[in-house]
Amino acid sequence: MTARTLHKVTFLSHGKVYELYAQRVESGRLWGFVEVSDLVFDVHDGLVVDPTEERLRDEFRNTRTLHLPMQSVLRIEDVEKKGQSAIRDAESGEKVVTPFPFPARPR
Template sequence: MAKPLYKITFHNHGRVYELYARHVASSALWGFTEVGELVFDLRDGVLVDPTEERLRDEFGDTRVLHLPMQSVIRIEEVAKKGQPAIRDPATGEKVVTPFPLPAKPR
């Protein structure tokens, strides 16, 4: 039987983050939620989703996150992984860092 998959939504640096993980529990640190075994798509080559790449760069080497309980918005057990996201808390819109455009010649 496969391990359960969780979607964790939490506040981080003024944004709302959505990550997927295989382990969620009460942390040994009082007032924290423990999130481990983060799940990212393992695609090599062409960058498909810049948000997932950014999240993988930030959390890719993380063994366990200890999130303050007050920053956790929701933890859902899901059947399959969706796209991780970074959202604006006021609008709920995805925050996407656009690719840099070449400078206009003068």
């Protein structure tokens, strides 16, 4: 039985650094692009849900293939197991966390 290949792809988009996991990364059919497909997200059935993972899953829900410009790709790593996907601020490197929505205050 062959172990499936897993890649950690780190790329820059709109001032944020994205870290995603995918099963396929190829030189693009479009010149100057890298094709990233078969994205891998954690499936949580329990109560604890990672908001960043949820946000990434929502953002790339219907994506079959990402065509990333070569200039935006920072790193592609072959990894043994999936880690935590992340969105980081490009300048500070800190994780971008979606704040919990609070109800509006009555006026």
